[in-house]
Amino acid sequence: xxxxxxxxxxxxxxxxxxxxxxxxxxxxxxxxxxxxxxxxxxxxxxxxxxxxxxxxxxxxxxxxxxxxxxxxxxxxxxxxxxxxxxxxxxxxxxxxxxxxxxxxxxxxxxxxxxxxxxxxxxxxxxxxxxxxxxxxxxxxxxxxxxxxxxxxxxxxxxx
Amino acid sequence: xxxxxxxxxxxxxxxxxxxxxxxxxxxxxxxxxxxxxxxxxxxxxxxxxxxxxxxxxxxxxxxxxxxxxxxxxxxxxxxxxxxxxxxxxxxxxxxxxxxxxxxxxxxxxxxxxxxxxxxxxxxxxxxxxxxxxxxxxxxxxxxxxxxxxxxxxxxxxxx
DNA sequence: TATTGTTATACTCTATAACTATA
DNA sequence: TATAGTTATAGAGTATAACAATA
Numbered sequence: 001x002x003x004x005x006x007x008x009x010x011x012x013x014x015x016x017x018x019x020x021x022x023x024x025x026x027x028x029x030x031x032x033x034x035x036x037x038x039x040x041x042x043x044x045x046x047x048x049x050x051x052x053x054x055x056x057x058x059x060x061x062x063x064x065x066x067x068x069x070x071x072x073x074x075x076x077x078x079x080x081x082x083x084x085x086x087x088x089x090x091x092x093x094x095x096x097x098x099x100x101x102x103x104x105x106x107x108x109x110x111x112x113x114x115x116x117x118x119x120x121x122x123x124x125x126x127x128x129x130x131x132x133x134x135x136x137x138x139x140x141x142x143x144x145x146x147x148x149x150x151x152x153x154x155x156x157x158x159x
Numbered sequence: 160x161x162x163x164x165x166x167x168x169x170x171x172x173x174x175x176x177x178x179x180x181x182x183x184x185x186x187x188x189x190x191x192x193x194x195x196x197x198x199x200x201x202x203x204x205x206x207x208x209x210x211x212x213x214x215x216x217x218x219x220x221x222x223x224x225x226x227x228x229x230x231x232x233x234x235x236x237x238x239x240x241x242x243x244x245x246x247x248x249x250x251x252x253x254x255x256x257x258x259x260x261x262x263x264x265x266x267x268x269x270x271x272x273x274x275x276x277x278x279x280x281x282x283x284x285x286x287x288x289x290x291x292x293x294x295x296x297x298x299x300x301x302x303x304x305x306x307x308x309x310x311x312x313x314x315x316x317x318x
Numbered sequence: 319t320a321t322t323g324t325t326a327t328a329c330t331c332t333a334t335a336a337c338t339a340t341a
Numbered sequence: 342t343a344t345a346g347t348t349a350t351a352g353a354g355t356a357t358a359a360c361a362a363t364a
Contacts, residue, residue: 024303025284029198031306032191033213037234039188040332049353054192067323075196077356082324084354104322104363125184139305144183146302147190199355208330226346236333241347243331263340263345321364331354341344 042124046117048091051076055084056093056110056118057125064097064107093117201283205276207250210235214243215252215269215277216284223256223266252276 036050043053051074058073059065067085071078085108088094093114097107110118195209202212210233217232218224226244230237244267247253252273256266269277 024299024306027303027306027310028190028194029216029284031187031310032194033232033234034310035187035191039191051354057188068321073192075192076354078323079325079357080355102322102364106323125188140183142301143305144186146298147183147186151186151190151193210331227344235331237346238334238348239332261341261345263338265346319364322362323360324362325358325360327357327359329355332352334350335348336350337348338346339344340346341342 042121045124046121048117048121049087051080051084052088053121055081055088056114056121059094059108059110059114059118061110061115061118064109066105066107068105070108088114201280204283205280207276208246210239210243211247212280214240214247215273215280218253218267218269218273218277220269220274220277223268225264225266227264229267247273 039053040050043050046053048056054074055070058070067081068078070085071081074081074084085094085096089096092111094108094110097109099105099107198212199209202209205212207215213233214229217229226240227237229244230240233240233243244253244255248255251270253267253269256268258264258266
């Protein structure tokens with residue numbers, strides 16, 4: 001990844017079109033772009049790729065989940081998950097397990113090392129953007145409500 | 160891109176770890192992931208790749224901008240911008256122009272066709288997420304203020 | 319027949335490094 | 342020497358299609 005970015009949020013030039021006072025959607029888009037570099041640098045520190053990081057983050061430390069569910073969480077095709085899981089498995093972070101009732105399904109479990117790395121990742125992920133953490137609790141709560149409503153209303157999050 | 164996703168926001172399985180009531184940052188991360196598929200499908204409709212779409216969006220219809228500035232807007236290395244611009248140029252969407260005072264710099268201008276496609280893109284980009292558009296104007300304004308403050312506070316947006 | 323995961327393939331995205339042409 | 346953009350390269354991310362094993 002780009003090593004020049006700040007550890008918490010990358011410095012991105014403002015786009016040519018300054019957003020208007022109520023132009024909230026373009027702000028979201030730009031926010032997403034700025035997060036791309038940030039996430040890359042967070043994962044870089046743990047020597048994993050961005051998608052490996054997302055997988056590690058999405059896995060449940062207490063409960064195995066199926067490959068197909070991970071594919072949905074990562075919003076990509078199952079064929080790609082195979083490669084991502086392969087690499088995490090070769091690093092010793094996760095393991096594939098079979099379940100008795102359906103031998104087609106492979107469940108993914110985090111190893112102890114995987115859990116430790118996942119904890120590091122989530123710590124950095126949650127503590128890094130000071131600008132968000134510094135928001136007043138009420139504002140953060142408002143923001144969470146809005147984001148959750150948006151995700152739920154489109155079926156991207158279960159109520 | 161994945162053709163199964165909805166036109167406005169993809170249906171993504173909730174992650175194994177349900178976010179808490181004030182767990183705003185994980186919500187942002189998930190939001191980013193859900194936008195990835197959405198942006199891909201928006202660009203698919205216009206027969207451009209996601210990064211070509213971002214470039215088209217970042218370009219100024221009224222004013223040429225330098226390659227280097229586009230690289231910053233896209234949060235990627237200048238070497239990659241060459242290829243992205245090449246493709247947009249071969250599609251007839253943009254053109255490289257030289258400026259007199261420094262012949263190393265190449266300025267990017269949108270062609271009429273590029274402007275038209277950019278307009279289509281921005282229309283879909285802005286109108287698509289009904290969940291955001293449906294928010295009360297005051298809430299949208301609050302949200303815009305929060306996002307802008309976060310971006311500005313980290314130098315990702317000029318005040 | 320349908321589904322889960324894999325393999326094979328082609329393309330896009332990405333950073334690094336070496337290069338050119340300017341300054 | 343330094344900078345703007347290009348080329349070359351290697352690796353990561355992505356969707357599609359064909360496949361094996363299982364249901």
